[in-house]
Amino acid sequence: MKIIALNGLLGYGYTEKALENAFANCPDYIGVDAGSTDPGPYYLGSGNSFTNRNSVKRDLELALPTAVERKIPFIIGTAGGSGAKPHVDWLCSIVDEIAEEHQLSMKVAVIYADVSKEYVMKKFRDGKISAMGPLDSTEESIAQSNRLVAQLSVEPVIHALESGADLIICGRLCDTAIYASPAIMHGFDPGLAFHMAKIMECGSMCSEPVSASDVMLGEITEDSFTLTPMNPIRRCTVRRVAAHTMYEQSDPVHIYEPDGVIDLTESQYEQITERSVKVRGSRFIPAPVKTLKLEGTRLAGYRTIAIAGINDLLTIVSIETIEQGVREFLKENFKAYSEDDYRIIFRKYGPTPEDVHEEFAGNLGLIIDVVAKSEEIADAVCAVARSRVLHYDYAGRKSTAGNLAFPYSPSDIHMGEVYEFSMYHLCQVDDFAECSQTVWREYNHGKVN
DSSP, X not given: OEEEEOOSSTTSOOOHHHHHXXXXXXXXXXXXXXXXXXXXXXXXXHXXXXXXXXXXXHHHHHHHXXXXXXXXXXXXXXXXXXXXXXXXXXXXXXXXXXXXXXXXXXXXXXXXXXXXXHHHHHHHHXXXXXXXXXXXXXXXXXXXXXXXXXXXXXXXXXXXXXXXOSEEEESSBOHHHHHHHHHHHTTOOHHHHHHHHHHHTTTBTTEESOBSSXXXXXXXXXXXXXXXXXXXXXXXXXXXXXXXXXXXXXSTTEEEETTEEEEOXXXXXXXXXXXXXXXXXXXXXXXXSOEEEEEEEEEEEEEEEEEEEEOOHHHHHTXXXXXXHHHHHHHHHTTTSOTTTEEEEEEEESOOGGGOOTXXXXXXXXXXXXXXXXXXXXXXXXXXXXXXXXXXXXXXXXXXXXXXXXXXXXXXXXXXXXXXXXXXXXXXXXXXXXXXXXXXXXXXXXXXX
């Protein structure tokens, strides 16, 4: 079986020649990841995508019409960047445009991964929620969540494929499920399927030169899988393929997925051509308890920042004194605000005071970062902090102004709403598909029936 990874993330781009070569290899399935938690909780909380709409449409529009014409099922995971309903619906609107413009007829499975507060609260009270790190879960944090999703695995994708989907638009989904699902559905070894998927999900990142913005072809057989980049300027090597196996993994020989663990202790990597690597020996160990990761967000406040540069040596040496003095001034100036009303962080990029000497010729970057319970408070605190740093009087200072150089006018930048994770936990489930809801859409010459 042959599976195409369009690129590492929908909207990142890829070369048209690589796509042409991929289709020439007669693939059985096409997949692409469309999201990540790497950009942080804002995008899940806000419902916005971190990828550009025009770029996403470009990547889809080049591949989808040919896939539909050739009856090659197309799987998209974590639609819209974060995989909640607003993100999925955003991507569906792009598909609607492409379908109409190219008069496509296809059967589309839209798989939502949103879960309700009531569902999560019951799991919490039943003792079926466990932390993945330092973030605690409480009834309060669950109740405060504005959006909650479960990171799905292969089961709902396999069900959609078995039901005849030409295109699957999935909400929050394990990256590996995009490529492992069709292989497992057709009876291939899940150890090989998940291992291949783990490497493919970043496009051509396992090749030289490295790129997430290009097409990768994976071919799985009974006892191995082979990876080949579709752009002729790239080549897979044993070193790159083995290294990418450890991408985002804390354990170099175990890949943890909802369905189980992929044991790589016996995996073997072989350079079979100048541009292709074959892998065998990966083994699957089923999970003793079924779990899915829950991701949730809540509003943390509103952010205003000021960005400045400092190239005066004495100011750089005195920066810690200036910061402390500004904090004390803010407490005095804003007595009406409690400690919970705002927080300020002075983010410094560059030399420490200890690095500075008479011959030093460098700059210190400073970001005054204020998050408050309202936009008005964030604006006020940032404005006062910025002006206070600008004119702060420290020992040895000769000038009366000019501590800071501002690259932007206005100097105070409104960043808007700030979200934080309220949930980043494992949830015990009875069925891997219990957090998914599939809605079917039929397109007939570009129109949804």
